Amino acid sequence: MSDVRTLDQGHAPERFARGWHCLGLASTFADRKPHAIEAFGTKLVVWADTQGELNVLDGYCRHMGGDLTQGSVKGDEIACPFHDWRWGGDGKCKTIPYARRVPLRARTQRYETAIVNDQLLVWHDTEGSKADHDILPPQLPGLDEGLYTDWQWSSEHIEGSHCRELIDNVVDMAHFYYVHFAFPTSFRNVFEGHIATQFMESKGRPDKTEGYGDAELFLKSEATYYGPSYMINWLDTDYKGFNTEVILVNCHIPTGPDSFLLQYGITVKKPEGLDDKTTDFIATKYAEMFGSGFLQDVHIWKNKVPVQNPLLCEEDGPVYQLRRWYEQFYVDQAEVKGEMVDRFEFEVDTTKANEYWQDEVAENLRLKAEEDAASESAAESAGAEGEPSLMSGT
Amino acid sequence: MASFVPTSADTLEDQRLYTRARLTEVACLDCLACVGVKKNSEHHTSVQWDDEAKRHCPEMSRRDRLDGRAVTPACPRLVASIEAAARDGRIPIGAEDGY
Numbered sequence: 001m002s003d004v005r006t007l008d009q010g011h012a013p014e015r016f017a018r019g020w021h022c023l024g025l026a027s028t029f030a031d032r033k034p035h036a037i038e039a040f041g042t043k044l045v046v047w048a049d050t051q052g053e054l055n056v057l058d059g060y061c062r063h064m065g066g067d068l069t070q071g072s073v074k075g076d077e078i079a080c081p082f083h084d085w086r087w088g089g090d091g092k093c094k095t096i097p098y099a100r101r102v103p104l105r106a107r108t109q110r111y112e113t114a115i116v117n118d119q120l121l122v123w124h125d126t127e128g129s130k131a132d133h134d135i136l137p138p139q140l141p142g143l144d145e146g147l148y149t150d151w152q153w154s155s156e157h158i159e160g161s162h163c164r165e166l167i168d169n170v171v172d173m174a175h176f177y178y179v180h181f182a183f184p185t186s187f188r189n190v191f192e193g194h195i196a197t198q199f200m201e202s203k204g205r206p207d208k209t210e211g212y213g214d215a216e217l218f219l220k221s222e223a224t225y226y227g228p229s230y231m232i233n234w235l236d237t238d239y240k241g242f243n244t245e246v247i248l249v250n251c252h253i254p255t256g257p258d259s260f261l262l263q264y265g266i267t268v269k270k271p272e273g274l275d276d277k278t279t280d281f282i283a284t285k286y287a288e289m290f291g292s293g294f295l296q297d298v299h300i301w302k303n304k305v306p307v308q309n310p311l312l313c314e315e316d317g318p319v320y321q322l323r324r325w326y327e328q329f330y331v332d333q334a335e336v337k338g339e340m341v342d343r344f345e346f347e348v349d350t351t352k353a354n355e356y357w358q359d360e361v362a363e364n365l366r367l368k369a370e371e372d373a374a375s376e377s378a379a380e381s382a383g384a385e386g387e388p389s390l391m392s393g394t
Numbered sequence: 395m396a397s398f399v400p401t402s403a404d405t406l407e408d409q410r411l412y413t414r415a416r417l418t419e420v421a422c423l424d425c426l427a428c429v430g431v432k433k434n435s436e437h438h439t440s441v442q443w444d445d446e447a448k449r450h451c452p453e454m455s456r457r458d459r460l461d462g463r464a465v466t467p468a469c470p471r472l473v474a475s476i477e478a479a480a481r482d483g484r485i486p487i488g489a490e491d492g493y
């Protein structure tokens with residue numbers, strides 16, 4: 001027997017998570033046209049009926065498999081481009097224009113919907129349970145009252161990774177230093193029921209200007225997953241004494257066994273005394289920074305392998321407990337065990353890590369100063385002021 | 395049906411080590427809650443609750459954060475109880491090869 005540690009890559013689950021999944025901003029579906037969303041190993045069709053209600057069905061017509069997303073909205077129904085069967089939001093075929101009657105069995109897969117924070121959410125469960133509205137993510141106070149900017153919304157297709165890689169970031173203290181260039185000075189997790197939270201305080205690395213590196217940036221972050229795929233991240237930022245309250249929604253839809261659509265939205269609390277244009281500008285800046293922050297993660301995910309048996313050190317967060325929590329969304333409801341949902345708290349000891357990192361950064365700065373002094377063009381290159389940057393909980 | 399399926403039996407042992415090993419029972423000094431605690435260092439703390447402990451804790455049954463957030467960060471009385479237990483040497487402090 002060798003004492004070499006092996007990676008257990010395991011097998012990805014055969015199902016997609018149970019729970020609410022966000023398909024995007026509700027306004028993008030309001031135009032009375034069919035919209036295609038890849039999700040849960042198939043394609044969904046989303047459209048608005050005459051009342052403006054959004055409906056979501058499986059995208060493939062149960063008649064002969066026509067692609068409903070290429071059909072058209074007729075009245076309240078989605079009409080198939082192949083033979084014009086008309087499907088209602090309740091999943092039933094309402095009319096077949098050329099037929100005497102509609103077969104009783106003409107029912108397709110529908111997804112129950114909810115609108116939260118201006119976004120369209122659907123309930124997914126392989127067991128076909130009724131949607132559980134008690135575990136919807138919360139509506140953000142002040143959003144409807146106009147206290148926040150409009151959402152800046154972006155999405156990114158991720159191929160070759162199971163979405164659990166994204167979830168793992170909830171507990172991954174050290175990657176914030178190495179991948180996102182910040183010092184996580186305080187780091188804590190709480191898991192309970194269908195909710196998993198990360199509390200983090202951090203400041204930017206002075207030896208980096210990319211990513212979230214910036215010595216003048218202090219951040220208090222609370223990031224909570226409400227179910228398997230929808231995270232709200234409250235971020236109080238202090239950049240050179242200027243405080244901004246930013247809310248990031250980070251959500252995803254699994255599209256296949258190892259692919260998902262990552263979506264994220266940013267809104268900023270409108271500071272008093274600033275006009276909407278300036279505030280929107282700030283929000284846009286933050287959205288760009290988050291975009292680049294996610295890309296730093298994506299690059300890692302694309303190149304890593306899955307691992308069922310991560311080897312942890314004392315400074316790591318509770319990966320195993322987080323995955324135990326996450327497992328609840330992948331087993332039948334009757335098989336959800338107490339330990340998956342029992343409350344669990346974990347405070348990471350960041351003291352030693354930050355000592356080592358401070359030393360490393362000091363050394364980097366010293367080397368850089370030496371290089372700058374040696375280089376004749378040092379004077380010209382010094383002008384690049386970093387953008388105010390920000391680190392999210394992922 | 396299992397979901398993320400490990401291919402090695404050692405993985406199950408790892409799961410046990412990281413999630414269940416070395417938990418010390420700590421009782422709250424103010425209520426009847428009793429939790430499992432692990433301290434890998436002075437600043438590290440791992441707290442495993444169960445249903446019964448949660449029912450006993452008045453802080454946990456109070457769900458009234460006004461800011462729309464869902465999580466009770468901690469119960470201050472339990473935190474104090476764990477600190478006291480650590481001070482009295484009732485919780486071993488130190489990690490065993492990372493867990």
Ligand code: FES
Pocket residue numbers: 061062063064065066080081082083084085
């Ligand atoms: S396949 Fe849709 S109407 Fe025939």
Ligand SMILES: [Fe+2]
Pocket residue numbers: 169175179180297393394
């Ligand atoms: Fe990350």
